[in-house]
Every structure is written in C-alpha cells, then in structure tokens.
Amino acid sequence: MFVRTASERDLEAVRQLLVETWHDTYDAIYGSDRVASINTEWHSLSALRARIDMPQSEFLLADDGETIAGVAFATAADDGKTVKLHQLYVHPAHQGRGIGGLLLDELEGCFPDADKVRLEVEEANMRAVRFYVGQGFSKVGETGNCGKEGSGIKAAIFERPILWAE
Template identity: 65%
Template sequence: MFLRSAGERDLKAVRALLVETWHATYDSIYGTERVAEITDDWHSLPSLKARLERLDSEFVLVDDGREIIGMAFASAIDKGETVMLHQLYVKPAHQGKGVGSLLLGEVESCFPDARRIRLEVEEANVQATAFYRAKGFSKVGTTADCGKEGSGIGAAVLERPTAL
C-alpha cells in the first residue's frame, strides 16, 4: 500500500470506490434509490474534479498497486486552525486493515499548523463512528445538512485536537 495525491486520471476509480462504499454503508440507512441520488450528485466526476482544484485542501489516495482502495479529502477552515475532513472512505473489502488510519494520519500531516480536526458522521454508521471514537474524536455538535448545504441529512459533528 502506498499513499499518493489524487489526480484527474484517478477520478473514475475514486467515483467507483465511493459508489461501492456508499451503497455498502448507506443502503440500509437511506435506501438504495436515495444513495444513488447522493452519489450521482456528490460523487460525480465534475464534483470530484472540483475537489482537486480547491485551494487549501488535500485529496489523497491509498493504492495497493492494482487499485485505489481508499480516499480522503480535507480542507483548511477557520483561517487554517481547523482541518475539515470531508471524506474518508475505504473499499469494504479493505476495511479494518489500517487503510483508514493511514489516510487519517496523512490528512493530519498535510495541515501542520491546524489545531483541530473536525468531521461529520452519520450516527447510524456505527462502524465509522467507532473508528473515529477510537481515534480520539468526540461529539461537539450536530448538523442537519451533512455533506452539503441543504442536504437535509443529519449527522454528528466530531472533533479532536491535532497531534502536536
């Protein structure tokens, strides 16, 4: 496994990873049709390309030499004081093998001046919630619009200090 920055040539594979992971994770929560709507919007190729071009952000991948098995996207907010982890996804077959930890560590190292890292997580996603709690995150609030303004998707907001 190796970490690398995402590039435009990776976007189709990243989209496939996101669609697979979202269906595996959220079909039982939101239903297959709603998950398809979300992934068609949030994980479209133009949406992913916009992430590549966003300033003060990092879009990183874990590649096993054959395929992309994990991805993370984060940006600096609050004048660089906070890292907002927008996405961290690992293909279902590779979960529980350290890929998520590798991505989280890389994202954090990309923002050395940040004081905290924050994310939003669907509380019904028990596996993700447990992962983040094991990494020292605690709930600091909630949002009614997880992932995108106007989404109507509720989520917990988790945060922890960055490693100094």
C-alpha cells in the same frame, strides 16, 4: 499500501470506490434510491475533478499500485486552524486493515497550522462512529445538513486535537 495525491487519471476509480462504499454503508440507512441520487450528485466526475485543484485542500488516495482502496478529502477552515474532513472512505473489501488511520494521519500532516480535525458522521453508521471514537474523536455537536447546505441529512459533528498541537 501507500498514500498519494489524487489526479485526473484516478477519478473514475475513485468514483467507483465511493459508489460501492456508499451503497454498502448507507443503503440500509437511507435506501438504495436515495444513495444512488447522492452518488450521482456528490460523486460525479465533475464534482471529484473540482477537488483536484481546490485551494487549501488535500485529496488523497490509499493505493497499492493496482487498487485504490481508500480516499480522503479535507480542507482548511478557521484560518487554517481546523482540518475539515469532508470524506474518508475505505472500500468494504479493505476495511479493518489500518487504511483509514493511514489516510487520516497523512491528511493531518498536510495542514501544519491546524490544531484540530472536525468531521460530520451519520450516527447510524456505527462502523464509522466506532472508527472515529477509536481514533480519539469526540462528539461536539450536531448538524441537520451533513455534506452540504440544504442536504437535510442529520449527522453528529466530531473533533479531535491534532497531537502535535497539544
């Protein structure tokens, strides 16, 4: 598995990965209809396309040459001092193989002025919470609008320092 930057030609495969992963992860939490609605809005081709050239961002894929197994998207915040991780998803068939950690490490390296990584995670998503805690993250707060303003989705805010910044 190698990590590379996403391009226009990847968007349909990325969308498929996100739709499948979201249903696998969140159907039991939010219900299939709500997940389908979120997928339609957040993971549309136009929403994904907008990330490709977004300033101060990185849109990365874990790829083995045949299959895109994971996706990560982050932006710089706080004048570049914080990496805001918006998405880190690994297809269920590829979870537990170190792909999430690989994507996370690569993202950190893309923001050389940052000293911490911040993310929002649904606390009922225990696989993700265990992953982030295992990666050295700690809960620092909560939000009532995970993902975007007005979403109404509650989530925990987690942070960890970037190791070279310590």
